[in-house]
Amino acid sequence: xxxxxxxxxxxxxxxxxxxxxxxxxxxxxxxxxxxxxxxxxxxxxxxxxxxxxxxxxxxxxxxxxxxxxxxxxxxxxxxxxxxxxxxxxxxxxxxxxxxxxxxxxxxxxxxxxxxxxxxxxxxxxxxxxxxxxxxxxxxxxxxxxxxxxxxxxxxxxxxxxxxxxxxxxxxxxxxxxxxxxxxxxxxxxxxxxxxxxxxxxxxxxxxxxxxxxxxxxxxxxxxxxxxxxxxxxxxxxxxxxxxxxxxxxxxxxxxxxxxxxxxxxxxxxxxxxxxxxxx
Amino acid sequence: xxxxxxxxxxxxxxxxxxxxxxxxxxxxxxxxxxxxxxxxxxxxxxxxxxxxxxxxxxxxxxxxxxxxxxxxxxxxxxxxxxxxxxxxxxxxxxxxxxxxxxxxxxxxxxxxxxxxxxxxxxxxxxxxxxxxxxxxxxxxxxxxxxxxxxxxxxxxxxxxxxxxxxxxxxxxxxxxxxxxxxxxxxxxxxxxxxxxxxxxxxxxxxxxxxxxxxxxxxxxxxxxxxx
Numbered sequence: 001x002x003x004x005x006x007x008x009x010x011x012x013x014x015x016x017x018x019x020x021x022x023x024x025x026x027x028x029x030x031x032x033x034x035x036x037x038x039x040x041x042x043x044x045x046x047x048x049x050x051x052x053x054x055x056x057x058x059x060x061x062x063x064x065x066x067x068x069x070x071x072x073x074x075x076x077x078x079x080x081x082x083x084x085x086x087x088x089x090x091x092x093x094x095x096x097x098x099x100x101x102x103x104x105x106x107x108x109x110x111x112x113x114x115x116x117x118x119x120x121x122x123x124x125x126x127x128x129x130x131x132x133x134x135x136x137x138x139x140x141x142x143x144x145x146x147x148x149x150x151x152x153x154x155x156x157x158x159x160x161x162x163x164x165x166x167x168x169x170x171x172x173x174x175x176x177x178x179x180x181x182x183x184x185x186x187x188x189x190x191x192x193x194x195x196x197x198x199x200x201x202x203x204x205x206x207x208x209x210x211x212x213x214x215x216x217x218x219x220x221x222x223x224x225x226x227x228x229x230x231x232x233x234x235x236x237x238x239x240x241x242x243x244x245x246x247x248x249x250x251x252x253x254x255x256x257x258x259x260x261x262x263x264x265x266x267x268x269x270x271x272x273x274x275x276x277x278x279x
Numbered sequence: 280x281x282x283x284x285x286x287x288x289x290x291x292x293x294x295x296x297x298x299x300x301x302x303x304x305x306x307x308x309x310x311x312x313x314x315x316x317x318x319x320x321x322x323x324x325x326x327x328x329x330x331x332x333x334x335x336x337x338x339x340x341x342x343x344x345x346x347x348x349x350x351x352x353x354x355x356x357x358x359x360x361x362x363x364x365x366x367x368x369x370x371x372x373x374x375x376x377x378x379x380x381x382x383x384x385x386x387x388x389x390x391x392x393x394x395x396x397x398x399x400x401x402x403x404x405x406x407x408x409x410x411x412x413x414x415x416x417x418x419x420x421x422x423x424x425x426x427x428x429x430x431x432x433x434x435x436x437x438x439x440x441x442x443x444x445x446x447x448x449x450x451x452x453x454x455x456x457x458x459x460x461x462x463x464x465x466x467x468x469x470x471x472x473x474x475x476x477x478x479x480x481x482x483x484x485x486x487x488x489x490x491x492x493x494x495x496x497x498x499x500x501x502x503x504x505x506x
Contacts, residue, residue, distance in 0.1 A: 226350060262352045264489030271353045276281050 016233050016257055022049040025187060025217045026071060026094075030085035032249075033066050033075065039243075040066045041250040044085070046236060048187075053209060053218045055232030055258065057225060059273065062238040063250025064221045068189050070094075071219065072108035073101045106133060109180035113192040115172030117164035117179075122147075122156050125164045125175055129183040142182055149215075150178035151208050170201025177208065181216065188212065190220040194227065206231050225274055228258065235261040237270045284349045291341060291362050292418075295369075298334035299414045302369045303407055305331065305376040306472065310403040312383045313465060314396060321380040328377050335370040338362060357489065361482040365417060368475040368482075372410065375468040382461045382468075389458035392449060398442035399462065402469040405435045406476060413479035422487040425494045428480040432495075435473045442466050 016022075026048040033040045041063035048054050048071075056064045066075065073094065075081040087094045094104060106129075117125050126143045130136065143160075147153040152174040156167070164175055173193060180188050190209070194202040209218055209231050222228050228235050239253040254261065254270040265271045308324040311317065342363050345351070351359050409431045416422045443466075446459040477494055485491045 225352070229352070263356060265353050274352045275355050276284075 016052070017049075022047075022052070024048065025050050025090065027088040027091075028067075028070075028085070029088070031067075031070065031087055032084045033063070033070055034080075034082045034084075035078065036080040039247050039249040041238070042241070042243075044252045046252055046255055048217065048219060049234065050217050051213055051215070052233040053213055053220065053231050054234045054236065055228035056219065056221045056236045056238060057223075057228050057273070058238035058250065058253075059240060060223075061248070061250070062240050064238050065191055066250065067238070068191055068219060068221050071187070071189055072110055073104045074110065076101050106183050107185050108187040108189060109183065109185040110189045110191065111173070111176050111180050111193050114196050115169055115176050117167070117172050117175050119165065120163070121161045122164050122167070122175060123160040126178050126182050129179060133183055135183065146178040146182035147175075149181055149212065150174045151204065151211070152178055168201070170197050170204055173197060173201065173205060174208065177205075177212075181212070185216070187217045187219065190218065190222075192221055192223060195223065202227070225276075229262045232258045234258060237261065237265075237267075237273060239269050239273070284345075284351075287341070287345055287349070288351075288355065288358065291338060291345070291359070294334050294338050294341075295362055295366060296414075296418065298331060298338070298366065298369050299410070301327075301331045301334065302373050302376075303410060305373050306403060306407050306410070309376040309379040309383075309468075310400055312380050313399055313403075313462075316383065316387060316391065318384060318387055321384045324380040325377050328373055331370065331373040335366055335373075338366045354486075357486045361417065361486040364482050365414075365479050368479050372472045372475050375472050379465045379468050382465045386458050386461035389461075390452065390455045391458060392445065392455075394445045395442055395459075395462050398438045398445065399466060399469065401438040402435050402442075402466065402473075405431060405438070406469055406472040409435075409473055409476035410479065413476045413483060416480055416483035417486065420483075420487055422484050425480060425484055428477055429494050432473050432477060435470060439466055439470055 024047040026046075028044050028046045031044040031046075032042045044067060056067060058064050069075045070083065070087055071089075071094075075083070083095055089104070089108070092099065118128060120128075123143055126146050127139055130139060130142055135142065144153060144157075147156060152171060155171060156162075156175075164172065167175060173196075177188070177193075194205045197205065206227065209220070212218060213233075220228070220231065234255065235258040236255040237253045238250045240248055241251040242248050254265060254267045256266070260266075261270060262274060265274060271277075305324065305327060308320065308327065312321045312324055342359060345359060409428060412428055412431065416428075442462070446463060449455050449459050481491070481494055484494075
């Protein structure tokens, strides 16, 4: 019987920290965003946790991107945009007086749907933000570190002076990720980062996100449900709600661990959306 | 695209229903073989297993394709997984029916004992009832009481106990002992059928509740009055 008593080692699957041990980076409280009179999202209460990947899914027009852009004050660039409720970043009201939007964007980087490298060399693309922010010490090292972290270094190390526009779409997107992380942000936002890429480049971006999770908090908006299921730890489902005054606004329907959302969602609307029966 | 998907899911479930009905007939057939000591019926029952296997295979082959093409999630994922497992349980139950038929053939012509046969009949009918309940939970997606299924398992254990006592009490005659051994194995088959019926109920519960739990645990059986 001795052999049977030997403890069997079971490799546990990587578990998410329990809710009480998760550290919130962002806390949205009753958040609403308006474009002029039009309410784009309403009543959003959501915490985004440190070093997890959070996916935001939902039908077109449900305010996914609007919500994402509030996280680094990108909506400030839209003159008619306004906001009610509260969005705290590390406990600080992100829209409070005295908060510098440029500093917010340094700490909260962003990668867009279409790769948008500058018309300059690979090196200068990554060095750009560092120079602007005065982070010029060890510039070469910082550029290399960012390119390595974006899993691009080996492909470009011998042609750093070449134009970034000569890279493939997938490489350009990784370059944009390198550019975003070069300035050492805490959070990186991804707005449909792979929708313009082929499956191989998409898979490279997803692998990269998984790597980046060790050091960064990532938030991704995606239309690709399977992508959310593959990469995200947490998934927020936004739906469309029509209020009595006829306004159509995005609302947070359900927010939970990704596994729960894709195996046993609590809300019928989430189930309808993830199974493709709605939206 | 979703219409095709929906109809594929419906077809899978229809195949499973069909298989469920055939398996119920197989259990009844096995009991008849035992009751009547009917060699011809035993062979028919063994051949009948091909009918069940064809449904089993059809489901088994469709599921990987459905998973690959339609990537079901949420309730639909649970439905496909439940069908996958229930299909396996039904096929196993049918195999036990074949084993009973083969045992009956081996026991053909040996001296029989009425009380043992009655206990086997009792066990078999309980199994059919359990299978019907497990499958009904699944079809109705209305799963409220797992206890009912566990309760149904208890008379099977009781009948099994009664049967063993009776078999032990049978005389020293060699041919009667041989018959007793065959019936002992048949009883074991029926007991296993009951276990698979409980497992089918567990799949129904998984589909409805979204989390899997075993109703009973073979290594930590709850105390039972009769054993």
